Amino acid sequence: MDNQLISFTEENYLKIIYLLTERHNGNEVSTNQLAEHTQTKAASVSDMLRKLAEKNYINYRKYQGVTLTAAGEQIALGVIRKHRLWEVFLVEKLGFGWDEIHDIAEQLEHIDSKELTKRLDNFLGNPQFDPHGDPIPDAKGKMPSVSYLKLSEIPLNQSVVMMGVSVHSPAFLQHLDKQQITLGCDLKVLEISDFDKSYSILLDGKNTIFVSNEVAKNLLVSIEE
Amino acid sequence: MDNQLISFTEENYLKIIYLLTERHNGNEVSTNQLAEHTQTKAASVSDMLRKLAEKNYINYRKYQGVTLTAAGEQIALGVIRKHRLWEVFLVEKLGFGWDEIHDIAEQLEHIDSKELTKRLDNFLGNPQFDPHGDPIPDAKGKMPSVSYLKLSEIPLNQSVVMMGVSVHSPAFLQHLDKQQITLGCDLKVLEISDFDKSYSILLDGKNTIFVSNEVAKNLLVSIEE
DNA sequence: ATATATTTTTAGATTAGTCTAAAATTTTGT
């Protein structure tokens, strides 16, 4: 609608390059990593990288991995913005669980209409964060700044607020649901077991719950103001 | 999500075959008509028809045009259902005008998630008609029955209710907006000009407006109960 | 340092959807 030049597939590559670069603190993304996340083979990724480099969406030196150019980043941020806004819609307006929305948002993120995105954003009350606690870039591509810590990095007996998750798999999210761990809840680590590094946590100042080390590493929190 | 077997393109062909068949009261749709509506060439349509016939979505005898099979019709109705539900969403929830929504709905109609469609339908209050007055098939593919007449077929001085349009172009819809002709308004033809067959119409029992014969032929109305 | 393992790229094919040009079929007009 607004843009005929970029395909669905290209948008996906740029989005994934953005997210992986972010995850690696700005380091280049490798062909194999992209193959894994695009569910294709390395050979297919190489072809696509050549094409994206020709269009000046990525910085690409053969065998050296890729980063996004400013142009590529703008496209990636636009896709991520739509993905996260639609996720808010699905949870806040349609009542989906946070474990059910990702695959639907993977489709909705490619709907191409500036006006639609603008009106959707407005309809949702211009949210800054999606249902997983991930920041939503604004219309200009600016991300709200966040400084989350892993729960596993927080000292004992320090009260923190649950802000996000670093794994989005339905299994993990459903696991959190079962333990009643939700965004915004209050967490205080009481003890870490010597045996298996599992955590005893005081939840909302009321109940003590037990979570594995694996869970604690994937809970993003911030210290209460 | 629910169905890997049918492509975006195939869905479009089936939808268009449905709508054209309906428009021709059940008569076969020709290759050239499809080429026009799919914005492709007749040769491309022939290829696709062979493929859709192989998959048993259409009844196809070379040179004789096509109709949908029951399987093809179910798919078409599912796409049309999504298209019209999303149009309701765009108008009722996001405040778009009825002239702005079709192209966005053309994209949204291919989002594949039974659960999403179900929840969207519910969120919208299970609407039976879209913003153009077109009926919305239910989850089983059943269309609400409608019996609209063209305003041009209504006798003089017979009060009728505006129920739909048989042309969906933004230009036509904006023209109606300017004349304040909206779904649900009351119309009574006072006179048809001998000179150019244009209509004098009493709108909502208050103002007299003038519309061309072309407009009158594309307004769908029903007689007040 | 150099052989071995791993990663990445290239070469050559494949599939879906499209195109133009030519051939086949149907429709129309006298």
Next chain:
DNA sequence: ACAAAATTTTAGACTAATCTAAAAATATAT
């Protein structure tokens, strides 16, 4: 009824995105 016109199908080619297998480059490990 039959020639001319229109429509539809087929033949052959193209592009985007993918694949497997082989070659090239880089990383690793003694």
